[in-house]
Amino acid sequence: MEGVGKMILRARTADLFNSDKINGFRKNNSETNMKELELGRLILDSYPRRLVFELTNLCNLNCIMCGRNDSYFEPTVFDVNWIDKLQDALEHIEEVTLMGWGEPTVHPKFTEILERLDRHGVRKYFCTNGMRLEELREAIFKHKVDIIAVSVDGADAETNNSIREGSDFNRIISSLKSIVEEKRSKNLNHPYMNFVFTAMRSNFHQIPDMVRLAHEVGMEEVKVVYLTAFSGRMLDETLYNCQDEVKSIFDKAERLSEELGIKLKLPHLQGEDIAGAKPHKDCYAAWRDLFLGSDGYIRPCMSTPIKMFNVNDYKNFADMWNSKEYADFRRWVNNDEGMPVSCKTCYQSSYANWNNMSSFIQIGNDFSPEWGSEAAVSKE
Secondary structure: OOEOOOOEEOOOOOOOOOOOOOOHHHHHHHHHHHHHHHHOOOOOOOOOOEEEEOOEOOOOOEEOOOHHHHOOOOOOEOOOOHHHHOHHHHOOOOEEEEOOOOOHHHOOOHHHHHHHHHOOOOEEEEEEOOOOHHHHHHHHHHOOOOEEEEEOOOOOHHHHHHHEEOOOHHHHHHHHHHHHHHHHHOOOOOOEEEEEEEEOOOOHHHHHHHHHHHHHHOOOEEEEEEOOEOOHHHHHHOOOOOHHHHHHHHHHHHHHHHHHOOEEEOOOOOOOOOOOOOOEOOOOHHHHEEEEOOOOEEEOOOOOOOOOEEHHHOOOHHHHHOOHHHHHHHHHOOOOOOOOHHHHOOOOOOOEOOOOHHHHEOOOOOOOOOOOOOOOOOOO
């Protein structure tokens, strides 16, 4: 991973969070998976290293920049019985991440899902807007959640709450401090916690303040992602062609993160992305991850309209993981000529090429899946 100093991280690699959850056959699987990724194999002997579950596309906030405002969303909720369908994979993978187009903690069985995952000894990671953290604090420790990413888009209540309608900055910070206090009192190193900050014209100057806030609260990291505009209403908020201003703020945040010992993950500056002239950075999602949407469809990642197949279309995980749909996607995702249209305009924060306008501006693009009222019905 390319770094600027020990605390600054830029380009993502195929690695996941390092923890003691990876050992024995899980370690062997991950090593095999890495080799198969490097070789570009289409049919894999290994299992994925991570399962990503979109628990719902519902949300308890209305953030001004969210693509939910610019796409049709038929409400969908993850069926906990799908976990049984993936039982074989759960014995081999490192991590389950709970994130997607909605707020995972509003799933009515969120605590049960944490408990079920804990039985498998996998690393548990969820992304949240933070509004239910206090209610979930007991479950976080009881079921040994390893990583929590908290989306906050301002270093003060006025900025955050104006961007994230329905959010309560002070409530979120209070909840985080309570978790940190309990974590320290129990002498635990989990959950690892980071802020995720969407940088836009109206708030990017607060990135150094987010580093200070993370230090004050007891968080380990601040991750910055650029705003992607999905419609004209957010066009003036994008940081496209603002690289000089962005660099100045990034430089201040980098110096502060080194001083305070807070990890800082930053996107590449426009014009300096390692992807060069490619449509996107080399993508490893179809080798490392399996993404299951809240509507029961397997997609390559959350930031694409592509639905490969329904979770019930295959009888077992092996057939699903090495299906024709997956093999075809692996064949074309990093081929500039053959890749799907939505991949050519990738805006996924890990893989997007931030030299390209389409990473910042998705106006007119098919950027999200269509949620219909159809249930996850098997074709068998």
